[in-house]
Amino acid sequence: MITLEQRAEYRKYFRNNFTRRLITDRIVKGIVFGCVVLAIVPLGSILLEIIRNGVPVLSVEFLTAPPGAVGSADPGGIGPAIQGTLLLIGMSSLIGVPVGVLGGIFLSEYGNNKYGQMIRFFNDVMAEFPTIVVGLFAFAVIVLTLGYFSILAGMFALSVIMLPIITRTTEESLKLVPVTYREAGYALGIKRSVVIFRILLTSAKSGLITGIMLSVARVAGETAPLIFTILGNDGFFSGFNQPMDALPLRIYRLANLPYDSATAQGWGGALILILIILTLNVGVRYLFLRKRGGGGRLRITTGG
Amino acid sequence: MEEVADLESQQVDKMETLTRTPIMHKSAEEPRYKLIAEDIVASYNGIEAVKKVNMKFREKAVTALIGPSGCGKTTFLRCLNRMHELTKSATVTGKVLLDGQDLYSNREDAIIHRRKIGMVFQKPNPFPTMSIYDNVAAGLKLNGVKDKKIMDQIVQGCLEMVYLWDEVKHDLKKPGMSLSGGQQQRLCIARALAIQPEVLLMDEPASALDPIATQKIEEMINELKKEYTIIIVTHNMQQAVRVSDYTGFMYLGDLVEFGETKQIFENPRNEITAKYVQGQFG
Amino acid sequence: METVTLKGGSPLFDKIFKIGCAIAATYVLAIIVLIVIQLTTNSYQIWAQEGISFLTGSDWNAVEGSESYGAAPYIAGTFVTAGIAMLIGVPLSMGIAMFLSELAPKFLRSILSFVVELLAAIPSIIYGLWGMFVFRNYLLNWVETPLNNALGGNVWLFSGTPFGLDIFTASVVLAIMIIPTIASISREIMIAVPQSQREAAYMLGATKWEVFKMAVVPYSKSGLVGASILGLGRAVGETMAITLLIGNATGPSAFPSSLFSPSQTLSSIIANEFPEASNGSLHMAALIGCGLILFAIAIAINIVAQLLVSKVLKTHQGAVLA
Numbered sequence: 001m002i003t004l005e006q007r008a009e010y011r012k013y014f015r016n017n018f019t020r021r022l023i024t025d026r027i028v029k030g031i032v033f034g035c036v037v038l039a040i041v042p043l044g045s046i047l048l049e050i051i052r053n054g055v056p057v058l059s060v061e062f063l064t065a066p067p068g069a070v071g072s073a074d075p076g077g078i079g080p081a082i083q084g085t086l087l088l089i090g091m092s093s094l095i096g097v098p099v100g101v102l103g104g105i106f107l108s109e110y111g112n113n114k115y116g117q118m119i120r121f122f123n124d125v126m127a128e129f130p131t132i133v134v135g136l137f138a139f140a141v142i143v144l145t146l147g148y149f150s151i152l153a154g155m156f157a158l159s160v161i162m163l164p165i166i167t168r169t170t171e172e173s174l175k176l177v178p179v180t181y182r183e184a185g186y187a188l189g190i191k192r193s194v195v196i197f198r199i200l201l202t203s204a205k206s207g208l209i210t211g212i213m214l215s216v217a218r219v220a221g222e223t224a225p226l227i228f229t230i231l232g233n234d235g236f237f238s239g240f241n242q243p244m245d246a247l248p249l250r251i252y253r254l255a256n257l258p259y260d261s262a263t264a265q266g267w268g269g270a271l272i273l274i275l276i277i278l279t280l281n282v283g284v285r286y287l288f289l290r291k292r293g294g295g296g297r298l299r300i301t302t303g304g
Numbered sequence: 305m306e307e308v309a310d311l312e313s314q315q316v317d318k319m320e321t322l323t324r325t326p327i328m329h330k331s332a333e334e335p336r337y338k339l340i341a342e343d344i345v346a347s348y349n350g351i352e353a354v355k356k357v358n359m360k361f362r363e364k365a366v367t368a369l370i371g372p373s374g375c376g377k378t379t380f381l382r383c384l385n386r387m388h389e390l391t392k393s394a395t396v397t398g399k400v401l402l403d404g405q406d407l408y409s410n411r412e413d414a415i416i417h418r419r420k421i422g423m424v425f426q427k428p429n430p431f432p433t434m435s436i437y438d439n440v441a442a443g444l445k446l447n448g449v450k451d452k453k454i455m456d457q458i459v460q461g462c463l464e465m466v467y468l469w470d471e472v473k474h475d476l477k478k479p480g481m482s483l484s485g486g487q488q489q490r491l492c493i494a495r496a497l498a499i500q501p502e503v504l505l506m507d508e509p510a511s512a513l514d515p516i517a518t519q520k521i522e523e524m525i526n527e528l529k530k531e532y533t534i535i536i537v538t539h540n541m542q543q544a545v546r547v548s549d550y551t552g553f554m555y556l557g558d559l560v561e562f563g564e565t566k567q568i569f570e571n572p573r574n575e576i577t578a579k580y581v582q583g584q585f586g
Numbered sequence: 587m588e589t590v591t592l593k594g595g596s597p598l599f600d601k602i603f604k605i606g607c608a609i610a611a612t613y614v615l616a617i618i619v620l621i622v623i624q625l626t627t628n629s630y631q632i633w634a635q636e637g638i639s640f641l642t643g644s645d646w647n648a649v650e651g652s653e654s655y656g657a658a659p660y661i662a663g664t665f666v667t668a669g670i671a672m673l674i675g676v677p678l679s680m681g682i683a684m685f686l687s688e689l690a691p692k693f694l695r696s697i698l699s700f701v702v703e704l705l706a707a708i709p710s711i712i713y714g715l716w717g718m719f720v721f722r723n724y725l726l727n728w729v730e731t732p733l734n735n736a737l738g739g740n741v742w743l744f745s746g747t748p749f750g751l752d753i754f755t756a757s758v759v760l761a762i763m764i765i766p767t768i769a770s771i772s773r774e775i776m777i778a779v780p781q782s783q784r785e786a787a788y789m790l791g792a793t794k795w796e797v798f799k800m801a802v803v804p805y806s807k808s809g810l811v812g813a814s815i816l817g818l819g820r821a822v823g824e825t826m827a828i829t830l831l832i833g834n835a836t837g838p839s840a841f842p843s844s845l846f847s848p849s850q851t852l853s854s855i856i857a858n859e860f861p862e863a864s865n866g867s868l869h870m871a872a873l874i875g876c877g878l879i880l881f882a883i884a885i886a887i888n889i890v891a892q893l894l895v896s897k898v899l900k901t902h903q904g905a906v907l908a
Contacts, residue, residue, distance in 0.1 A: 002461045003531055007500040010458055014500075015448030018416050025793035029689060035681030036698060039769070042762045043705050046716045053719075102610035110604060111611070119611045121896075125888045126614055128767075128816065130823025132853045133621065133884070136877040140624040144865070160617055167614070191595030193603035221709025224825040227857060248711045248826075255715050255830060263719065270712050281707045285700075390788060392692070419791030429782040433804035442800065443790035492786070499790055 047274075054271030057264050063272070067234050067250075067265075075261040078269050080236045081250035085276070087237055088230070088246055089216050091155040096162035097212055103163070104170025105196055111171075120171075127164040134160050135225030143229060149243040153229035158219040165218065169211025173204040210284050217280035221273060223248035247273045326358075327573050329563030338363035338533040339384065339503050344398035346379050346388050353379040355557040356398075361503070361550075366525060366534045368548035368565065370541060372586055375554040377537045381505055384535065385421035386414040402503065419447060422496030423505040427512045428488035430480035430495070436463075437476035439491055443499040462494040466524055486517025490524070497532075504528065506536040510543065522547050541581060545569055553577045618885075625878040631871035640875055646837035648869050655872035657852065657879055659840035663753070664851040664883070666842040667828065668821035670757035675764045675821075676814045682765070683772035688798055699770070706766035714830035717759040718751075722831065725758065726750035730846055748846035751833040756849075759827050768817035771895065775809035776802055812894025819887040822880070825853040834858055852880040 002010070061077050068076030103123070107116055138157035143149055177200050185195035201208065226232075231243035232253060238244075247269055254266035339361040346354035354376040361367050369377040382388040383396050386407060400407045407417040430439045440459045441449075449455055459476070463469040468490050472478065480491055489509060496504060506525075510518035525534060525547045538544050544551055545565060552562040553574075561568060561577040572578040579585060632640055632655060643656025682702070686695055730748035737744045748754075783801040792800060803810075833848020836859075840850040850858075856873050863870040 001465060001527070001531055002458075002497070002500070004502075006461075007502070010454065010500045013449045013451055013454050014419075014444075017448050018413060021415070021793050021796065022413070025795045028795040032681040032685045032689065035678045036685050038678060039682055039705065039762075039765055040701055042716075042721075043701060043708075045720065046708060046712065049716055049720050050712070099610045099613055102607045103613065106604075106607035106611035110607060116611075119615065121892060122618060123611075123614050124892050124896075125885060126618065128820055128823070128888060130825070130853060130880055130884050132823070132825045132856055133625070133877050133881045136628075136856070136874055137617075137621045137624055140628045140874070141620070144628070163617075164614060167611070191597065191600040193600045194595035196603075217707060221711065223709070223711045224853070224857060228860060248709060251711050251715060252826065252830075255711075255718060266715055270715055273709065274712060277707055277709065278704070281703070385789070387785065387788060390785070415791045415793055418789060423789040425782060425785060427782060429780075429786045431783065431786065431801065431804065433807075442787075446790050446792055446796060446800070495786070496789065 050267060050271050050274055053264065053267035054269075057268030058271070062265070062268055066236065070257065070259075070262075075259075075265055078245075078247070078250050078265060078272070080233060080245040081247045081269060082272060083236055084230070084233075084244045084246040085220055085248075085273070087151065087244070088154050088158060088226075089220050091151060092158035092162060092219060093212070093216060094159075095155065096159035096166060096215070099159070100163045100166025100212075100215075101170050101208065103167040104174065105201075107167065107171040108174035109192070109196060109200075123164045123167050127168060129161075129164075130224075131157075131161055131222050132224035135228045138225060139228035146241070148241050149229060149231035150239075150241050151230060151237070151244055152240055154226055154244070154246070157225035157229050158222065161222060161225065162215040162219050165215040166211055169214070170204075170208055173207025173211065174200055176207065177203045206287075213280050213284045217277045217284075220276055220280070221248055223252050227252075247276075326559045327561045327563075327577075329561075329567055329573075335360075335362050337361060338403065339535070340399075340401040341380075341384065342399040342401065344380060344383050344396065344400070346376070346383050346396045347394065348379075348391065349393045350395075353557055354383065354396075357554070357557075357559045359552055359559060359562060361533055361535055363502075363533045364529060364531065365549040366529045366536060366547050367550040367552065368544040369535065369537045369552050369554060370539070370544050370580070371554035371560075372580065373539070374556075376557040377554045378507055380554065381507055381535065381537050384503070384505055385418050385423055387418070387423065389414065419443065419499050420501055421503045421505060422493075422499060422501040424489070424493050424496050424507065424509045426508045428485060428492050430483075430488050430491050432479070432481045434480055435477045436472050436480050436483070436491060439480040440494045440498050442495060447499065458498055458500075459494075462497045465497060465528060466490040466494045467520060468494060484517070486513050486520060489513060489517070489521065493521075493524070501532075503533045503535065506534065508537055508539060511539070518543075539586075541569070541583075553580060555580070621881060622878075625874055625881060629871045629875035629878050631868050632875040635868065640872070641879070644838040644841060646840070648863075653868050655868070655875075657855075657872070657876050659835075659838065659842075660850050660852045660855050660876060661879065662842055663832070663840060663849040664822050664853070664880070666849070667753060667757045667760055667832070667851055668818055670753070670845075671760035671764055671821045672814065672818055674758065674761035675768060675817060678761070679765050679768035679772055679814075679817070680810065682769040683776055684798060686769075686773045687776035688794060688802070699773075702766045702770055705762075706770070710763065710824060710826040713759055713763055714827035717755060717827055718830045721759060722750040722755050725755050730754060734846060742843075743845050746844045746846045751831055751848060752846045753832065753842050753849050754845040756828045756831040756833075759831055760821055760824055763824060763827065764817040764820050767820050768813050771813035771816060772810050775806045775813060775895075778809075779805045808894050808897060812891050812897075815887060815891035815894060819884055819891055822851075822887060823853065823884050825857050829854040829857040852876045852883075856880075 063077060063082060064079040065077035066080050067078065068074040107120055110116070111119065134157050138153050142153035142156050146152065181199055181203060182195055185199050226246055226249045230246060230249070232249050233243045233245045251266050251269040251273065254262045254269065337360040341357060341359045344354055344357045345352060357380055369381060371377050379388060384400055388394055388396050398408065402420055431442060434442065437459055440462055441455050444455055444458060460469060463472065468487060471487065480488065483491060510521050513521070522543065528534060536548065548565045550563065551565045551568040553560050553568060555576055561572060561574045568577065569581050572581055636643065636655060640655065640657055641661070642658050644658045645654040645656045647654045686698060690698060726748060730750065733744045734748050779802045783805060784797050787797040787801040828851055832850060832854055835848040835850050842849050856876055860873055863873055
């Protein structure tokens with residue numbers, strides 16, 4: 001038993017280093033806050049520069065006209081690129097969304113076993129994968145087989161990138177639906193597939209759409225896979241067997257040209273691209289995630 | 305229908321008058337108080353959970369705080385070592401005098417005062433990545449104790465006080481989580497005792513444990529009170545009778561009655577106290 | 587309340603549906619396998635010609651007749667840029683995560699989390715654009731040139747004449763890009779530490795920083811490492827920003843020799859040279875070979891990261907939906 005006297009004795013070994021410790025605490029808080037500021041600065045700079053350099057370039061012609069000849073007086077616009085991006089994300093969703101949603105359904109409803117675990121694991125491994133590798137893959141599988149660059153190769157590549165994200169978010173959304181919904185359905189004699197389709201998917205609707213929109217926002221900005229699949233084009237979409245243009249690709253091309261007008265157009269393109277992406281991101285959060293008491297968010301990041 | 309409503313509102317009014325002035329029992333000799341809580345008002349988000357409570361805790365004795373769920377006993381306990389203010393948007397006013405010194409005198413430096421009082425929580429929470437030795441010594445390292453011999457002495461002394469020493473002395477490097485639930489809780493008590501506090505606060509320390517582990521802890525408390533001032537929150541009335549010398553009964557944020565445990569349980573003077581200790585509500 | 591009338595559904599459709607879902611789920615495994623097959627067959631030429639020296643050699647000669655390719659400089663470039671990005675990015679991310687989980691008042695928490703997610707949503711090409719036309723000039727004038735003037739002669743790290751498109755610029759921008767990934771996962775992991783752990787530390791009289799060191803970090807260490815490795819995975823796979831910023835060196839001179847030397851990574855060499863390579867040529871096989879190497883590196887890193895993160899975040903491997 002440690003008596004009162006002994007306690008007083010032991011306390012003599014305590015250092016009254018409170019000042020030092022509190023100062024350290026304050027310094028750490030300052031450093032940590034500094035980290036936060038350091039992270040915000042680039043974001044601010046990027047958004048600022050995009051607006052500063054991109055807005056002056058905006059015009060109806062810029063948004064709708066095709067690019068002019070390189071280095072000529074009339075630089076034209078990025079119409080085909082905007083059209084291309086919209087087409088691409090639409091067409092990729094045609095493949096990516098159904099496969100992704102069905103895959104997510106599998107993991108959530110039928111995937112509580114070793115096989116499901118394996119799929120889940122590799123799905124997550126692929127979710128943040130170098131997209132340039134996916135681009136090469138699409139090149140080998142589609143472009144080399146068909147013999148031409150086209151939207152088909154592009155949408156294939158983008159759908160492969162979208163897929164793991166949609167699978168994952170679909171599974172998560174379905175898992176949030178209470179088990180009682182399923183049980184109620186089964187108790188009424190309704191088959192599993194109908195329960196999933198009519199009951200679960202409807203309840204998980206907002207989560208599902210959120211995941212889809214966020215993955216669309218992600219692939220809208222992808223450039224690397226497009227280099228090997230749609231190749232780029234100065235004209236508007238002209239067929240499923242022709243190369244085409246897209247915003248990220250056009251920005252890349254413009255950035256590499258030595259003309260100021262090209263650089264300016266690059267910023268303009270960046271502005272449009274960021275508007276599309278931010279609208280999807282912010283819109284989704286505002287529309288859907290707010291319902292669940294706020295604070296809900298998905299971790300989805302862009303790749304190369 | 306109306307009769308029942310009248311009766312209910314009458315009872316509510318009565319309860320309100322009964323709780324407004326606590327009944328304090330006078331005792332024989334002039335007591336020595338280790339810890340005195342004065343006018344403690346504690347709130348969460350503006351809502352008062354403890355409404356101006358005054359209590360005095362005798363040294364080398366066990367005081368139990370009892371009352372139904374939500375009466376504010378745990379909140380009050382956490383005010384005693386300045387833990388309440390850690391919760392976001394939680395506020396507290398009043399004084400807590402430890403040996404005459406107000407722990408709330410300086411709003412900023414809670415860390416100076418927290419180490420004067422040890423606390424044990426409802427569920428055992430040893431640090432999972434630390435060994436048994438490191439768990440007990442954690443507070444010592446924090447407070448700058450460098451002498452290894454003294455640390456060894458203190459660790460052994462504390463583990464002996466909680467009846468763990470013989471069970472673990474052969475391997476102090478074992479992870480703290482490898483112990484049983486009851487042992488883990490005793491480890492947490494040793495950890496609290498290691499910082500050489502005069503007062504030990506216990507928030508329902510045995511509620512997550514089996515009866516045998518509970519018994520060990522109660523035996524331990526009976527020994528510890530020879531040297532420490534112990535304040536224990538419990539919802540188990542039999543436990544309060546077994547271990548405590550004094551008991552305070554709280555209800556809806558007020559201290560309703562305070563006195564020797566025997567008196568509170570055998571001869572309560574307040575109607576609500578009587579109802580509670582007789583088990584008429586919980 | 588909506589009322590729906592449902593027909594029970596047929597057992598046959600049920601079975602078909604289940605099989606359909608299983609096929610959809612297996613699709614991702616099939617893709618992985620196919621990627622390996624395609625990349626290997628299409629790069630077969632270079633492995634046949636160079637063998638293992640493709641991994642160790644540093645020639646990069648596309649001239650007909652004396653073609654020789656080695657990916658070593660680019661492997662080095664990938665690791666060096668990713669490494670520097672981690673050196674800068676991981677501490678900053680941990681600081682941000684610590685702020686968000688331990689220190690930030692409620693309103694600030696949601697605003698800042700939103701900011702972090704915005705950073706994550708910006709596509710790589712825009713980081714590249716901004717890096718090339720804005721940030722690079724700052725770095726050049728305020729960091730690279732002074733450092734080079736002061737220490738360039740003595741310290742090999744700062745030698746060489748800087749002109750802004752080099753390892754340093756590429757790595758710093760890469761760091762900015764991986765911070766959102768590492769910070770947001772780390773924040774989740776820190777928040778997941780039970781409050782009772784922190785209270786035990788507070789009870790002993792610890793300051794906020796000491797509570798963090800004592801109760802939060804040890805509890806979440808493996809998860810934080812996993813989060814960082816996920817960031818590493820993102821760093822090695824990053825293409826567009828690096829392509830625009832790294833200076834496009836090839837062959838032996840692409841070996842990272844100082845912070846201010848231009849270099850090349852596995853992803854940037856592919857992006858830079860693919861448009862010029864002709865179908866079926868050895869050059870193309872070499873580039874696809876680089877892709878195969880990158881695939882191997884990335885999948886290894888991502889697997890390790892997933893294993894670490896999923897252990898800690900039992901909610902779901904890698905996915906955090908709150």
